[in-house]
Amino acid sequence: MEKIILHIDMDAFFAQIEERENPHFKGMPLVVGADPKGGKGRGVVATANYIARKYGIHSALPISRAYRLCPKAVFLPPDHQLYKRVSASIFKIIEKFSSTLESVSLDEAYIDISFLKNYKEAKELAKKLKAEIIKKQKLTSTIGIGPNKLIAKLASEKAKPDGLLIIKSSQIRKFLEPLDIQDLPGIGPKTAQKLRVIDIYTIKDIKKLVKSKLIEMFGVAGEKIYEKARGIDKSFVKSYDVIKSVGKEYTFEKDTRDPELIFKTFNELIRKIHKEILRNDFHFRTLTVICRFQDFETHTKAKTFKNSTNNLIVLKKESKKLLLKFIVENPKLIRLIGLRVSGLIYKK
Numbered sequence: 001m002e003k004i005i006l007h008i009d010m011d012a013f014f015a016q017i018e019e020r021e022n023p024h025f026k027g028m029p030l031v032v033g034a035d036p037k038g039g040k041g042r043g044v045v046a047t048a049n050y051i052a053r054k055y056g057i058h059s060a061l062p063i064s065r066a067y068r069l070c071p072k073a074v075f076l077p078p079d080h081q082l083y084k085r086v087s088a089s090i091f092k093i094i095e096k097f098s099s100t101l102e103s104v105s106l107d108e109a110y111i112d113i114s115f116l117k118n119y120k121e122a123k124e125l126a127k128k129l130k131a132e133i134i135k136k137q138k139l140t141s142t143i144g145i146g147p148n149k150l151i152a153k154l155a156s157e158k159a160k161p162d163g164l165l166i167i168k169s170s171q172i173r174k175f176l177e178p179l180d181i182q183d184l185p186g187i188g189p190k191t192a193q194k195l196r197v198i199d200i201y202t203i204k205d206i207k208k209l210v211k212s213k214l215i216e217m218f219g220v221a222g223e224k225i226y227e228k229a230r231g232i233d234k235s236f237v238k239s240y241d242v243i244k245s246v247g248k249e250y251t252f253e254k255d256t257r258d259p260e261l262i263f264k265t266f267n268e269l270i271r272k273i274h275k276e277i278l279r280n281d282f283h284f285r286t287l288t289v290i291c292r293f294q295d296f297e298t299h300t301k302a303k304t305f306k307n308s309t310n311n312l313i314v315l316k317k318e319s320k321k322l323l324l325k326f327i328v329e330n331p332k333l334i335r336l337i338g339l340r341v342s343g344l345i346y347k348k
């Protein structure tokens with residue numbers, strides 16, 4: 001089945017945080033990085049806000065060049081501790097929208113949202129995610145959505161700043177073809193130069209080259225370029241808890257509060273997870289119940305045992321207790337339920 005992948009990247013991350021912390025800088029060109037020392041400074045630009053970018057200032061540019069391009073800009077040293085704290089808060093928000101999350105950097109992540117039924121729902125989720133980051137952190141982000149990581153990332157790059165762009169499978173060709181070769185991840189300046197020499201400038205041009213030609217030019221990387229130019233990317237969203245836990249989720253056909261249906265489904269999840277635990281000779285210490293409500297709000301409840309276990313009766317009893325709490329505490333309709341066991345120990 002086709003996947004739905006979401007890529008999120010904060011806009012001008014360090015600079016935007018500095019603007020938030022120092023509102024009097026709003027509307028001015030702002031550069032975060034090394035001290036320009038009146039044009040004599042060494043070191044580089046970490047990032048610049050979008051106003052400063054209009055002067056040609058961007059990440060990794062020597063700070064002395066940035067100073068020459070716009071001497072009146074506000075130049076600030078980076079406050080990494082602050083950015084890390086903000087990043088952690090943002091990831092806490094993102095996590096609530098999908099348990100399959102891969103963090104790429106402080107301000108960038110992929111989440112797998114294939115549990116949604118269609119792109120309309122994906123758009124809704126993306127809007128909520130953006131809105132929650134604005135509400136809780138007063139920061140704008142950009143989201144790209146597509147059938148794989150490559151397309152999701154390229155979509156968000158295209159939509160920056162404060163954007164949301166969805167590229168469905170049927171739109172990939174039209175979206176990719178006009179892009180510059182260097183827009184394609186994996187094509188750096190050197191690869192691009194070799195391609196330009198043979199009059200290849202756009203992704204559409206790349207498609208004129210047969211696979212063997214690309215392999216001849218770039219080795220294994222050539223094959224990847226061939227695939228990417230066609231929007232093909234088979235890589236997974238590498239959730240860090242994938243191996244450390246066993247989990248299953250189920251999205252109901254229709255949001256529900258029918259206890260019979262909910263518990264019947266839950267029993268099924270328990271049975272599947274238990275089977276997987278036994279098959280892998282795992283014992284677990286923590287179990288987590290996940291409940292997503294009709295408005296996508298996702299909550300988890302967890303219980304950690306003193307000793308690890310693989311006992312079905314314990315799993316059933318304790319996880320159902322947690323699920324029951326959700327139902328009692330919250331009157332909203334339920335969209336998805338999930339169960340995960342973690343703190344796994346291999347015991348034969």
Ligand code: TTP
Nearest residue numbers: 009010011012013014015046047059060107160
């Ligand atoms: P990016 O997401 O690449 O850039 P950005 O968030 O500033 O701008 P946008 O996404 O809107 O294009 O990087 C995130 C942060 O990482 C950035 O704010 C600063 C830091 N960074 C560096 O310190 N050096 C670099 O060369 C890059 C690219 C980023």
Ligand code: MG
Nearest residue numbers: 009010011107
């Ligand atoms: Mg960013």
